[in-house]
Amino acid sequence: MRVYYDRDADVNLIKGKKVLIVGYGSQGHAHAMNLRDSGVKDVRIALKAGSATIKKAEGAGFTVMTPAEGAKWADIVMMLTPDELQSDIYNADLAGNMKQGAALAFAHGLNVHFNLLTPRADLPGVGRNLQEHPGISVSAMLRPEARLKGTTRRHIHLGLRYSSGVGDDPNDMFLMAAAKSAWHPLGERIATFIAWINKPASRGSVVLERQGTRLKPVANFQFLAEASDRARLKGAVRLMARLVATDPLARHLIAPAPSSYGGWAKKLGLKTFRNYALTATASLMLDAIPALRESFAREFVGGGRLIDELVADDAALEAHLVAKSFGQWHPCGTCKMGAASDRDAVISPADARVHGIGGLRVVDASLMPSVPRANLNIPTIMVAEKMADAIKRSR
Numbered sequence: 358m359r360v361y362y363d364r365d366a367d368v369n370l371i372k373g374k375k376v377l378i379v380g381y382g383s384q385g386h387a388h389a390m391n392l393r394d395s396g397v398k399d400v401r402i403a404l405k406a407g408s409a410t411i412k413k414a415e416g417a418g419f420t421v422m423t424p425a426e427g428a429k430w431a432d433i434v435m436m437l438t439p440d441e442l443q444s445d446i447y448n449a450d451l452a453g454n455m456k457q458g459a460a461l462a463f464a465h466g467l468n469v470h471f472n473l474l475t476p477r478a479d480l481p482g483v484g485r486n487l488q489e490h491p492g493i494s495v496s497a498m499l500r501p502e503a504r505l506k507g508t509t510r511r512h513i514h515l516g517l518r519y520s521s522g523v524g525d526d527p528n529d530m531f532l533m534a535a536a537k538s539a540w541h542p543l544g545e546r547i548a549t550f551i552a553w554i555n556k557p558a559s560r561g562s563v564v565l566e567r568q569g570t571r572l573k574p575v576a577n578f579q580f581l582a583e584a585s586d587r588a589r590l591k592g593a594v595r596l597m598a599r600l601v602a603t604d605p606l607a608r609h610l611i612a613p614a615p616s617s618y619g620g621w622a623k624k625l626g627l628k629t630f631r632n633y634a635l636t637a638t639a640s641l642m643l644d645a646i647p648a649l650r651e652s653f654a655r656e657f658v659g660g661g662r663l664i665d666e667l668v669a670d671d672a673a674l675e676a677h678l679v680a681k682s683f684g685q686w687h688p689c690g691t692c693k694m695g696a697a698s699d700r701d702a703v704i705s706p707a708d709a710r711v712h713g714i715g716g717l718r719v720v721d722a723s724l725m726p727s728v729p730r731a732n733l734n735i736p737t738i739m740v741a742e743k744m745a746d747a748i749k750r751s752r
């Protein structure tokens with residue numbers, strides 16, 4: 358067994374660090390005072406609120422914090438409470454509050470050895486690198502002769518991959534045309550182009566937020582945070598505006614307008630009898646009184662504007678995109694695959710194991726380092742097949 362002595366340790370490594378001593382009993386107070394006497398500038402004590410020992414620690418000139426406050430502050434947390442309390446203190450106060458990269462140290466390793474306490478792995482990439490395909494749409498009323506007549510089940514007949522010319526990524530855009538926009542009678546009267554960014558530059562994150570006593574995951578997509586993404590999607594809206602104004606398509610459309618997936622369109626997407634009745638009634642009126650179609654498209658679809666009016670105003674177009682762009686149900690990337698030397702990587706490319714944690718693998722869309730230029734279902738199946746083979750081989 359190798360034994361370490363004072364001469365093996367370099368106290369200079371922690372002199373400038375914020376050190377939190379959890380507990381101020383026989384060990385805690387000795388550690389705190391020793392460190393302070395050895396030149397560690399900022400040593401503080403963590404004690405539970407109301408503890409009788411607070412006075413003693415403050416009397417010795419230490420700042421006292423609760424374990425949760427201290428965990429948020431410290432670079433190094435030294436656990437010096439009785440062993441039987443450590444697991445509860447770690448889980449309740451330290452685990453969710455310790456800074457990324459902070460160190461946790463113990464005078465006894467019993468809780469760790471017997472798996473009563475599992476320190477969080479230092480994996481800053483977890484939750485970062487969230488990617489999606491942000492998109493926007495343009496919709497128009499379909500003249501009766503152009504509506505689907507039940508002759509085909511599919512309503513999406515065209516997909517176009519193209520390069521925006523913004524940045525160096527080829528095929529960074531996708532555009533599709535749908536000859537029916539929803540399941541209900543109104544949807545059958547509306548055609549929609551949807552364009553999305555296949556290779557967005559913007560990145561979001563998933564974070565844990567405390568809501569009452571529970572931690573909930575919250576996704577911040579940060580769509581179009583990067584100017585290059587706003588430029589790409591603006592170009593896409595301009596392209597869609599040109600397409601709907603070009604014959605023969607233009608002949609079959611009435612009043613193309615900027616649209617999005619939200620508001621009433623989302624509410625009516627729910628398959629209920631009420632929504633059917635509402636949309637059937639609106640459709641009857643629009644069929645019977647053609648003059649209503651343009652104002653319907655402008656007010657209900659376009660939020661007061663037709664597409665030509667929007668593309669003529671660059672600032673309004675940008676504001677529209679920032680407010681209304683929407684995801685395509687393709688979130689991925691928050692447990693990025695990559696070498697252990699990559700600080701942002703979480704998953705090993707060889708076998709999907711989580712770096713630094715035994716017995717845990719992640720195999721789903723979250724390990725994609727970058728969102729594919731395609732819908733995610735098949736790429737996710739490919740990832741799963743490849744990793745299943747790797748796991749089988751490793752046994």
Ligand SMILES: Cc1cc2nc3c(=O)[nH]c(=O)nc-3n(C[C@H](O)[C@H](O)[C@H](O)COP(=O)(O)OP(=O)(O)OC[C@H]3O[C@@H](n4cnc5c(N)ncnc54)[C@H](O)[C@@H]3O)c2cc1C
Pocket residue numbers: 685686687688720721722723732733734735737
């Ligand atoms: C509405 C919609 C439409 C889509 N359309 C298409 C399309 O047309 N083409 C295409 O290619 N892709 C499409 N996608 C995307 C595709 O479905 C996803 O990218 C893909 O399913 C991602 O696979 P995954 O395994 O990462 O996650 P998921 O398929 O979401 O699987 C996650 C699994 O984890 C389970 N789970 C969640 N929480 C827990 C828990 N606490 N404990 C245990 N299990 C849990 C869930 O029940 C689920 O089974 C669509 C997605 C949506 C939502």
